[in-house]
Structures are given as C-alpha cells and as structure tokens.
Amino acid sequence: MSVLLLLISALVLIYLGIGGTVAAAVMAIATVVGLFQDEWHLLSIIFGGIFLALALILVIPGDLRLDKISRPLLGWVRSRLPKLSDTEQEALSSGSVDWDGELFSGKPNWNKLLDAKPAHLTSEEQAFLDGPVEKLCSMLDDWKITHEHYDLPDKVWKFIRENGFFGLVIPKEDGGLGFSNTAHSEIVMKISTRSVSAAVTVMVPNSLGPGELLMHYGTDGQKQHYLPRLAQGEEIPCFALTSPVAGSDAGAIPDKGIVCKGEWNGEEVLGLKVTWNKRYITLAPVATLIGLAIKVYDPEHLVGETDEVGVTCVLVPRDTEGVNAGARHLPMNTVFMNGPTWGTDVFIPMDQVIGGQDMLGKGWTMLLECLSIGRSISLPALGTGAGKVASLATGSYAYTREQFGRSISQFEGVQEALEPIAGYTYMMDAARLLTSGMLDRGVRPSVPSAVLKYRNTDLMREVINHAMDVVAGRGVITGPRNFLARAYQAVPIGITVEGANILTRSLMIFGQGSIRCHPFIVEEIEAAGMEDEDKAAKKFDGIFYRHLAHTTRNALRAFLLALTGGVIESVPRHGEIIRHYRQLARFSAAFALMTDVTLLTVGGGLKARQRLSGRMADCLVHLYYATAVIKQWHEEGYPDDQRPLVEWSLKTCLRDLQDSMREAIINFPVPALRWPLRLLVFPLGATGLNGPDDSLGTKVSRTIVEDTPVRQRISRGAYTNMDPEDPLGRVLNAYKLANETAGMRGRLHEAIRNRDEDELDGIALLMGHERKELVDWACAEGVVKADECDKLLEALEALYDVIRVDAFDEDGLKALSRCAKGKRKVVERSPKEET
Numbered sequence: 001m002s003v004l005l006l007l008i009s010a011l012v013l014i015y016l017g018i019g020g021t022v023a024a025a026v027m028a029i030a031t032v033v034g035l036f037q038d039e040w041h042l043l044s045i046i047f048g049g050i051f052l053a054l055a056l057i058l059v060i061p062g063d064l065r066l067d068k069i070s071r072p073l074l075g076w077v078r079s080r081l082p083k084l085s086d087t088e089q090e091a092l093s094s095g096s097v098d099w100d101g102e103l104f105s106g107k108p109n110w111n112k113l114l115d116a117k118p119a120h121l122t123s124e125e126q127a128f129l130d131g132p133v134e135k136l137c138s139m140l141d142d143w144k145i146t147h148e149h150y151d152l153p154d155k156v157w158k159f160i161r162e163n164g165f166f167g168l169v170i171p172k173e174d175g176g177l178g179f180s181n182t183a184h185s186e187i188v189m190k191i192s193t194r195s196v197s198a199a200v201t202v203m204v205p206n207s208l209g210p211g212e213l214l215m216h217y218g219t220d221g222q223k224q225h226y227l228p229r230l231a232q233g234e235e236i237p238c239f240a241l242t243s244p245v246a247g248s249d250a251g252a253i254p255d256k257g258i259v260c261k262g263e264w265n266g267e268e269v270l271g272l273k274v275t276w277n278k279r280y281i282t283l284a285p286v287a288t289l290i291g292l293a294i295k296v297y298d299p300e301h302l303v304g305e306t307d308e309v310g311v312t313c314v315l316v317p318r319d320t321e322g323v324n325a326g327a328r329h330l331p332m333n334t335v336f337m338n339g340p341t342w343g344t345d346v347f348i349p350m351d352q353v354i355g356g357q358d359m360l361g362k363g364w365t366m367l368l369e370c371l372s373i374g375r376s377i378s379l380p381a382l383g384t385g386a387g388k389v390a391s392l393a394t395g396s397y398a399y400t401r402e403q404f405g406r407s408i409s410q411f412e413g414v415q416e417a418l419e420p421i422a423g424y425t426y427m428m429d430a431a432r433l434l435t436s437g438m439l440d441r442g443v444r445p446s447v448p449s450a451v452l453k454y455r456n457t458d459l460m461r462e463v464i465n466h467a468m469d470v471v472a473g474r475g476v477i478t479g480p481r482n483f484l485a486r487a488y489q490a491v492p493i494g495i496t497v498e499g500a501n502i503l504t505r506s507l508m509i510f511g512q513g514s515i516r517c518h519p520f521i522v523e524e525i526e527a528a529g530m531e532d533e534d535k536a537a538k539k540f541d542g543i544f545y546r547h548l549a550h551t552t553r554n555a556l557r558a559f560l561l562a563l564t565g566g567v568i569e570s571v572p573r574h575g576e577i578i579r580h581y582r583q584l585a586r587f588s589a590a591f592a593l594m595t596d597v598t599l600l601t602v603g604g605g606l607k608a609r610q611r612l613s614g615r616m617a618d619c620l621v622h623l624y625y626a627t628a629v630i631k632q633w634h635e636e637g638y639p640d641d642q643r644p645l646v647e648w649s650l651k652t653c654l655r656d657l658q659d660s661m662r663e664a665i666i667n668f669p670v671p672a673l674r675w676p677l678r679l680l681v682f683p684l685g686a687t688g689l690n691g692p693d694d695s696l697g698t699k700v701s702r703t704i705v706e707d708t709p710v711r712q713r714i715s716r717g718a719y720t721n722m723d724p725e726d727p728l729g730r731v732l733n734a735y736k737l738a739n740e741t742a743g744m745r746g747r748l749h750e751a752i753r754n755r756d757e758d759e760l761d762g763i764a765l766l767m768g769h770e771r772k773e774l775v776d777w778a779c780a781e782g783v784v785k786a787d788e789c790d791k792l793l794e795a796l797e798a799l800y801d802v803i804r805v806d807a808f809d810e811d812g813l814k815a816l817s818r819c820a821k822g823k824r825k826v827v828e829r830s831p832k833e834e835t
C-alpha cells in the first residue's frame with residue numbers, strides 16, 4: 001500500500017506539473033521499496049527503473065551530467081531537430097505567440113482566453129460603418145460592375161478615395177483614419193457582402209500594400225511623403241510578391257536588384273537596378289506606386305562585404321522609365337484590378353528602399369510581420385461576409401419558397417443544408433473576432449493568421465456550396481437577380497491567394513506552429529545551432545529536462561483525461577459547458593504530446609510528411625475555433641438563444657478534432673508508436689464525440705429561418721436593404737412580407753385543402769400564375785378580410801418574384817457582348833513577360 005501511495009503521489013505531481021525532479025525521486029523510492037517488498041512484476045520493475053534512471057539524471061551534479069549525458073544527448077537531438085532555412089528562421093523570429101501558445105502547451109489557461117480584451121469598435125468607427133460604408137454599399141451594383149463596366153464606376157473610385165477608405169489604418173497624424181484592426185475587418189466584411197470586387201479594392205491598400213510596411217519600417221521622410229498621399233487616395237498602391245516561377249516563396253524569387261550608381265532627378269546617386277516579372281498583383285493595373293519584393297545583390301561591394309544581400313522591399317513609382325503595368329487578369333469573374341507588372345534594369349535610388357539603406361536584406365522579416373496582419377483580416381473577413389450573406393439570403397429563400405403547400409425550410413433535407421450554413425458562419429465570425437482582438441492588443445499572430453486564412457476560406461466554400469444546394473436552379477442562372485453567383489465564383493480566389501490552402505495547411509500551420517508556439521523547441525534549436533560547444537551544452541542542459549518533464553506531464557494528462565472524461569480537470573463553469581471545456585483540455589494535452597512525439601521522431605522530415613502535418617494542423621484549427629466560439633459567447637453574456645449554435649459548434653469541432661487526431665495516429669509514420677499513442681490518447685477508443693444530433697441540427701437550421709434576434713446576430717455586420725429590385729433586397733423584402741402574412745396564407749392554404757376536387761383543380765391553376773384572381777377568390781369567400789387583401793396580394797407577388805430567374809433574348813446577349821468587348825482590350829506584352 002505504501003508503494004501505491006508513493007506512485008500516486010508522484011503521478012499527481014507530474015500531472016500538476018509540480019517538480020519533475022521531486023516526482024522522479026518519489027517514483028524511484030517507490031521502485032526501491034517495491035523491490036524490497038516483492039510487490040512488483042517484471043513490467044513494473046521496468047517502468048520503475050526508467051523513473052529511477054530519470055531521478056538519477058536529474059540529481060546528478062551539474063558538471064557530471066553535462067559531460068556524460070547532456071553533450072551526447074545534444075548531438076543526438078541535433079540529428080532530430082528540423083533543419084531551418086534562413087527564411088524559416090526569420091519566420092520563427094517574426095510575429096508573436098498568444099492563445100495559440102496555450103493550445104500547444106497542453107494545459108490551456110482558460111482565464112487568459114476569457115479575460116483578454118475583446119474585439120470592439122469605437123463610436124467613431126461605428127459611425128463610419130453606419131455612414132460612409134453604408135453609403136458605399138448602396139452605390140454598388142455588382143451585376144453592372146462584373147458584366148458591364150468590368151470595373152468599379154468612376155463615382156465609386158472617387159467616393160473611396162475622398163472618404164479615406166485607402167487610409168483606414170494609417171494614423172491620423174499621417175492623414176489616415178487611424179482605425180483599429182477590428183474596424184478594418186468589419187469594414188471589409190460589410191463591403192464584401194455587397195461586392196467582392198469592391199471589398200478587395202478596399203482591403204489591399206490597408207493590409208497588403210506598401211502602407212503597412214511604411215508605417216512600421218519606413219523612414220521619417222518616406223512616411224511624411226507617402227502616407228498622407230496614400231491615405232487621401234492621391235497614390236494608388238500595390239505590392240508585388242508573387243513571381244511566375246516562385247509563387248509566394250520570397251526565398252526563391254528570381255526578381256533582383258543590383259546595387260549600383262545611377263541618375264535620379266538629374267543627379268548621380270547610389271541605388272538599385274531592378275528587374276522583375278510579377279503576376280496576380282491586385283491593383284497593379286491602376287497603381288501609381290508599386291511595392292516590390294526582390295533579392296538584392298552587391299557584386300561591387302558598394303554597401304557591404306557580401307555579394308548577396310537578401311530579400312528587400314522597395315517602392316517604384318509607376319511613371320519611372322521602364323516600368324510596365326496595365327494589363328489585367330480577370331479572377332473568376334470578379335473584376336477588382338489585378339494584373340502583371342514587369343520591368344528590366346529600372347534604376348531607383350536607395351531612398352526608395354522601404355526603411356532606407358539600413359533595411360537592405362530585411363524584407364522577408366518585414367513581409368512576415370505585415371502578412372500576419374493582412375492574413376488575419378482580409379480574407380477571413382471576406383469568408384465571414386459570404387457566410388452572412390448566405391445565411392440571410394438562403395434562410396429567407398428557404399422560408400419563402402413553398403413546395404407541396406409547405407415552406408421548404410420545414411423539409412429535413414433542406415434543414416440538413418441550412419444547419420452548417422448557420423453554424424459555420426457563427427464559427428467564422430467568432431474566430432475572426434478573436435483574432436482581430438489579438439491584433440488590437442498588439443499581438444502579431446503569425447500562426448493564428450494562417451489558421452484563420454485557411455479555415456475561413458475553406459468554410460466559405462462549404463457554406464456557399466450548401467446555399468447553392470438549397471437555392472438550386474435559382475442559384476445557377478446568372479443575371480442581376482442572382483444573389484449567390486459572385487460569392488460562389490469568388491471562392492477559389494480566397495482558397496488560392498495569400499498562400500494556397502494546401503500549402504498553408506500541409507506546411508505552414510503545424511510546421512511553423514509546432515516550433516513557434518512550443519515552450520522549449522525554439523531554445524533547443526538555438527542551442528543546437530551555437531558554435532561554442534560549451535555554451536551550447538549548458539543552454540541545452542537547462543532546457544531539455546524541463547522539456548522532458550513537459551512531455552511526460554502531457555502524456556499523463558492525455559491518458560488520465562481521456563480515461564476519466566476530463567472530470568479530474570478544473571475548468572470554468574461559465575455557460576454550463578463544462579463537459580466541452582474538459583474535452584478541449586484533454587485534446588490540448590493530446591495535441592501537445594503528439595507535437596513532441598512528432599518533432600522527436602520525424603524531426604526534419606516533417607516537411608515531407610505533409611499528410612501528418614496537415615492532420616495536426618486540422619487538430620489545431622478545431623481547437624482554435626472551438627475556443628473562439630467560447631470567447632465570443634462569453635463576451636456577449638451567454639445569451640440563451642445562442643446556445644444551440646454554441647453547442648453545435650463545440651460538438652462539431654470536437655468530433656472533427658477527434659477524427660483528425662485519430663487519423664494522425666493510425667497513419668503515424670513510425671508504426672511502432674501507433675499503438676502506444678492510441679493507448680495514451682484513446683484508451684477507451686475514439687468514441688463518444690459524435691457531433692451534433694438531428695434535434696440540435698434542426699434548432700440550428702431554424703436560427704437563420706425564423707425572424708428572431710439570433711438570426712440578426714448571425715448576420716450582424718452585413719449590408720441589407722429591402723429594395724424589391726435589389727438581388728438581396730428582393731429576398732429580404734419577400735421574407736418580411738411572408739412573415740407579416742403568415743396567418744393569411746395559412747388560412748388560404750387551409751381553405752384550398754378543404755375544397756372539393758373539381759374546384760381544387762381550378763384553384764390550383766390560380767395558385768400557379770394568377771395571383772390577383774386567387775386573392776379575389778379568397779376575399780370573396782371570406783378566407784381573408786377585406787383590409788387584408790392588398791397585403792396578401794403584395795406578399796404573393798413578392799414570393800413569386802423571388803423564384804424568378806433572369807433570361808436574355810438575343811439582343812440582350814449581344815448587348816452584354818458589346819459591353820464586354822468595350823472593356824476587354826488586347827494589350828501588347830513585353831517579350832519577357834509570361835504569356
């Protein structure tokens with residue numbers, strides 16, 4: 001019994017993370033006592049011996065342990081740790097760790113999540129959303145933009161420039177609006193619910209253009225000259241990173257700048273002779289200021305001792321001799337300005353290097369810092385906006401569309417499609433707000449930005465596909481009436497740009513996150529890379545054993561939390577979602593354990609194990625989104641009408657998390673570890689987390705069908721109107737009238753059902769197309785009151801109008817063709833520019 005108590009004491013110490021040395025010593029004592037008392041079997045002796053050895057390691061005098069154990073271990077660890085390129089090293093040193101670090105720790109501090117300052121808007125920012133943003137949205141006709149003008153109208157460009165849309169985040173002292181990242185996200189999201197083309201036009205200068213780089217790294221002279229001009233729309237910026245042969249890999253770009261002397265404004269100055277060929281560059285066709293990522297070389301050693309200086313960010317005025325731009329790409333029938341830019345031996349002075357000469361070679365770090373901001377805002381806002389439009393439009397359409405005398409929203413098959421539209425939109429919004437709140441607190445979330453970009457654009461695809469299933473033929477006919485077509489066509493853009501989702505999932509999220517967010521790996525890599533062996537061994541000795549205790553604790557936590565259903569874990573009681581907190585704590589421990597085992601066994605081979613990396617990335621995604629939902633619900637005061645959405649989101653995330661981790665384990669690249677990992681993570685089997693049931697799914701589907709505050713909450717931030725001539729307004733107007741006349745239409749259907757068969761045939765004909773005659777009949781029969789007749793007719797006309805689709809006669813199609821020909825011009829290309 002004394003041995004058992006000693007063992008339990010040691011396990012408790014390890015579980016709580018208190019004193020790895022003490023825990024090992026206690027277990028060693030238990031081993032010795034057990035041997036003397038003859039209470040141990042062979043397996044117990046083996047495990048006891050391991051802990052005895054661990055205890056001896058931890059209590060050996062420092063110098064002896066350093067020479068006999070730590071130095072050899074360091075050599076072995078060097079062979080296992082990932083080998084990082086220069087760009088990867090810079091990626092690890094850029095950005096910062098916040099809630100993502102807690103998820104990697106294996107024991108998340110829930111108070112850190114719940115107490116963190118949430119995303120919020122100032123009264124000035126809300127006024128801008130209610131004023132200029134609302135006005136801009138009302139000016140946008142997406143059909144004309146994409147099928148007639150192939151551009152934003154001149155009055156829209158003028159309004160955007162004059163109202164500061166290009167300077168949302170530029171400080172007020174530099175002429176901008178000085179808005180928060182949350183405001184930036186809300187503005188882009190709202191515009192995207194009206195026009196993807198307009199949203200991209202606004203978002204790029206604020207998150208992916210030179211402005212962000214200048215704000216953080218520009219010289220005083222550059223800031224004073226360019227920021228006011230950018231904020232006021234006098235300069236239209238673009239930033240060109242992507243090269244045809246290198247994609248977005250800045251380490252492989254062929255675009256170059258040679259340090260040399262040249263003439264600028266009539267004087268000989270030191271500068272760069274720049275050659276580039278870029279594509280997919282948003283705003284390039286109209287940009288007056290082109291930002292470039294290039295590799296700088298200094299063959300004459302005019303600025304240093306090395307030939308290759310490195311990736312550098314520069315500014316090239318469009319009117320500089322030799323600059324080519326103006327041709328356009330057309331990304332999936334959206335018409336935001338996008339195209340190639342190229343130039344050969346274009347000379348610019350050192351003053352055009354962002355940050356000046358001192359920032360030569362530091363462009364990759366600059367890009368990583370700023371991309372983490374843009375990736376956290378732009379595309380996640382776009383995805384959320386698409387979800388909000390789909391929720392509003394599809395929920396309204398499903399309610400108003402009737403088949404067999406019933407709203408199709410009552411059909412279980414339709415509810416099955418509406419359910420993820422509502423649930424995923426709620427999840428996207430929660431993750432967006434969690435991350436923008438981080439940004440506003442000064443965090444530079446490199447890993448969450450990748451998580452958010454990947455998942456929100458992927459969920460955008462899921463939501464829009466489900467919406468198209470519900471709307472069916474109404475959604476596949478293009479024309480001014482179609483309220484889903486642009487979002488459907490724009491899905492691949494979000495999936496592809498700013499790091500394609502395959503790359504982001506299989507390489508970036510877990511590949512970088514497992515190192516960036518790990519409490520010990522970065523320091524171990526630094527120790528392994530030190531040239532001074534004595535200093536390296538000492539640094540490693542001070543880290544490795546803490547890492548070992550960390551891994552042991554997470555292994556024990558994962559096993560015990562899985563075995564007990566998490567009941568031994570202390571978690572918050574807010575919102576009565578204790579069981580979900582416990583499961584999240586359990587899987588955080590399992591995720592941390594899997595991370596350590598992966599790094600230890602796969603190590604530098606992780607880049608090639610992209611299926612494993614992708615599955616582990618999915619685990620992190622589901623952890624992050626589940627906790628984002630908890631954070632959002634907490635900030636809103638745990639309203640009970642959102643509970644079905646919260647429960648659905650948490651159950652969905654936990655089910656998908658379990659599936660992703662199970663797949664990672666059964667396909668783990670070291671077969672000998674599969675069963676031990678299964679035993680630790682799923683001692684009772686991968687069961688019990690089955691996701692939402694049908695009853696909960698039905699409740700969630702109703703959140704976007706029934707006219708309640710929770711429907712308004714899901715669609716909060718979207719642009720809406722009731723104009724019966726507007727694509728979305730037509731559906732919302734019909735939805736409003738359908739709700740107002742629900743009783744009248746119910747009496748009408750009941751009256752029809754009670755008629756004899758001969759009379760019913762005639763009424764059925766009236767119901768098909770002759771709505772006025774049907775209402776007259778209902779009024780004459782007393783089915784509806786006299787003062788209800790006009791309202792009923794208005795509703796029936798609106799409900800019929802919702803299901804109509806566009807049709808073009810030959811003249812109409814020719815007119816569209818003439819519009820297209822008027823805008824599509826053949827542009828001569830440089831011989832060096834990719835065809």
